[in-house]
Amino acid sequence: MSYRIVHYINQFYAGIGGEEKADIRPEIREGVVGPGMALKGALGSEATVVATVICGDSYFASNMEQASAEILEMMKQYKPDAVVAGPAFNAGRYGTACGAICEAVMKNLGIPAVSGMYPENPGVEMYKKSFYIVETPDSAVGMRKAIPAMAKLVLKLLKGETLGTPAEEGYIERGIRKNKFYDKLAAERAVDMFVAKLQGKPFVTEYPMPVFDRVPPNPAVKDMKNATIALVTSGGICPKGNPDHIEASSASKFGEYDITDVKDLTCDDFCTAHGGYDATYADQDADRVLPVDVLRDMEKEGVFKKLYNKFYSTVGNGTAVASAKKFGAEIARKLIADGVTAVILTST
Amino acid sequence: MPISLKGGKERTMKLELHRVKISKLAWGDATSAKDGVLTVNKEELLSVLAGDERLTKVDVDFAQPGESVRILPVKDVVEPRFKLEGAGGVFPGMLSDVETVGEGKTLVLSGAAVVTTGKIVRFQEGIIDMSGPGAEYTPYSATCNVVVILENAKGIDKHEYETACRMAGLKAAAYLAEKCAGAKVDAVETYESLSLKDMPAPPTLPKVAYLYMLQSQGLLHDTYLYGVDVKKILPTYLNPTEVMDGAIVSGNCVSACDKNNTYVHQNNPVIANMFKRHGVDFNFIGCIVTNENVTLLDKRRSSSYAVKLARTLGVDGLLISEEGFGNPDADLIMNCWKAERAGIKTTLLTDEYAGQDGASQSLADSCVEGDACVTAGNANEVIVLPPMDKVIGEPEEANVIAGGWQGSLAADGTITVELQAILGSTSELGYTKLGAYTI
């Protein structure tokens, strides 16, 4: 008997079209479509691709919950033993969709799911803890390498085989700690490592402590008078009522709020979603965290040209480094697209 | 296998461990050891433990490797040892006088252990399974256990009861070994704690010490050094051989997985492995004992003081072992960066609390200097322990011990718990082969 696999791909790989077709709704087709052919070959006789789900990236991104539910229902009809999504390479929205689908499959159908992505795909940071993502190159040129690796991994999972380390199996490190029995007592391993360190020989720590990287500073703003300044905060400032439901800690999202015509953040309209500090003072006057009032004055005085008409807000407290990174990258993309010159970021 | 370290004579502290190997327990008329069998006179052992008005009931039982037996809640495990020759007696300051130990000859009933059980603080004791999947995780499934079952007198303080249990375990261990004093010795190991002046190893070798962190958060989370509550000490120097004679005694009622039982102190595997590399890879000059107190003031004081001692001793490296989780992580990290910034290379030995799914942060604290770290595994991983034919102690405690939860104990006797509940499973003295890696 061979295992039944459902494959998930986007409109582009289904040959439907590019960005202009990115809003197509999910559909399911029997058998293989596009890269499914290669997947079929790599799986050999042990598993069969019984159906392929196709969904437009934009449609998925803007209707995540509903699209996931629809797709799960479609998949269920084919009684899959496992789901393979992508590979998405470095396509951000495609990667996010693959991640969301695989996570939902694992959680709701209780069967293994595998995808493939380039390590910098935002889908990796968002979903790597939930399931296995095979590391791929950044473009479809890597298809020939990616598909066999994904097939191999999904077969292992289906057969319930023990997986090796990320390096051995070719998946992206999920950041999950797993126990195993070593050949030596922990004390002996510690003394071995101690000797290696003393002698300046290479050793691998068993628990890497969190470390931080650096980015070189950007050049200064030369012409402030013509600059557009944007405000970003990790202090959780948001319109009253927290319409986007930004979490008080461990935020999973950031908010984008329009401040065209707003001269001052009053307590009637703004508050903080932050649970990481005593919110009384920020709730009384949100300018204490995000200085809109002063910046409007200076804009009027011509110190700089324009205060960008939106601000971005999230809660820094307890938020995973990976999420914060993702937020920063997405915010930066929007700001650059809108011609912002420089950013004032406030934290509590 | 004898381990001998060459060196000067006068100032060295030489300890011979005379090992009598035990592979089976039996009841009998006279407590003695012969052909691998430890025979125990139950009445006599009970009479040794009698007379403590803090205990209403004392009983003893056996639990041997491979048997379908579960013991819970376990408080401590002690190896039977007895001083044949040399100053002082085993467990100085507890059972014997406070004379310095670590020299002469000490009899060891290798393979035997005294296990104490009794409810003290309901949620802080552990499980030992003698067979099945749980047995792989605890070192005490491989020892022939004389289980001392204790019940407290009504109205007695918890500390008084803890003291009574602790003393009962030590007394039973010393009694068993003393009665076997004439037994045929299977192996003799020699260890020498050398004075700094006589350090024999090539001067080109780095000098290293072992920074030995002991749990000391409060009366029921304590450890004793020559009978002194280590909460009250400043970090101090200790010869490794003193530990072998029971200079360090556990008084802990903390999480079972990483409380260092008296047994692992007596058999400290870090010390054993440091001795093995002494004179080859480094010069092992001994232990610095330090504590893990609750106040930040104490933490700062002890870490600075311990590192100062290390600097004064002129060490190039410190191997640091932790005990416990949470605030001891702060002590571990302070010890680490203070030593590293003083130019002393460190390696850390700890365990992890990364959550049942392994996705949480493993330690409560971190520093960039902690680049060499060995872990004894994630204490939160869940394990299913199938029912055993016999349970010594109180099986329903599985629902309240740390690592268990309401419903951990199923009707058929199956227990589903985190490794945290299994005694010694993530020993931070490194007495198991468990470890963790990132997937």
Place this chain on the structure above:
Amino acid sequence: MVCRRLLVTNNPQLCPVVRSCVFVEGTTLDVLLRVRDHVHLGWRLLTHPLYGNLRPHQHLYRSILLERQEGSVDLESLDYMESALRIYTAESRRIMSADGIPEEHREDFAFVDYELIKESLLQYGMVTADGALPSGGRR
């Protein structure tokens, strides 16, 4: 009178015997949040927030001793509070509440909590002269 030292706790056994105590109606996480807010306003930790050897869901009570200090936020204290909160929020769904826990177990939890903070209370002179500490363990 402005008190220089303060105990923040949700352990009902402690408040009656301690000078200047803030009793927090709620879980251990609520205690940590209250202490964190105090740290923001210039208080300094005297005791580590993660004393004991238990995960957030493994105990009912938390007691933390603080000291008023001059100047700005004490970074070390803040650092420890943030780390402790990370550990707590990662398991926020499992934080223990007193509801449904038998009285006898609650007493055990209260007792251990008191045991762990007792030395520090004595060390910092926080025990009221007439308030003999609860004996604990007597039933």
Place this chain on the structure above:
Amino acid sequence: MVKEIERAGLPVVHVCTIVPISLTVGANRIIPAVAIPHPLGDPSKTAEEEKQIRRRLVERSLKALQTEITDQTVFND
């Protein structure tokens, strides 16, 4: 977050209370703020005084953005 915006090519000034944390997260231009619950304000002052404090911090921020740096820099005045 600071670092990713900077990485994308926009100069960022980080106004924050805890400078060491800012240094740790990799901000390059750093302005020390008033206090955690109110980084750009001070409720113990009058509304005017408070706005003055805020104004000074923002001016300092703009100045920092106009200053060439090669390494992480804390702008104290």
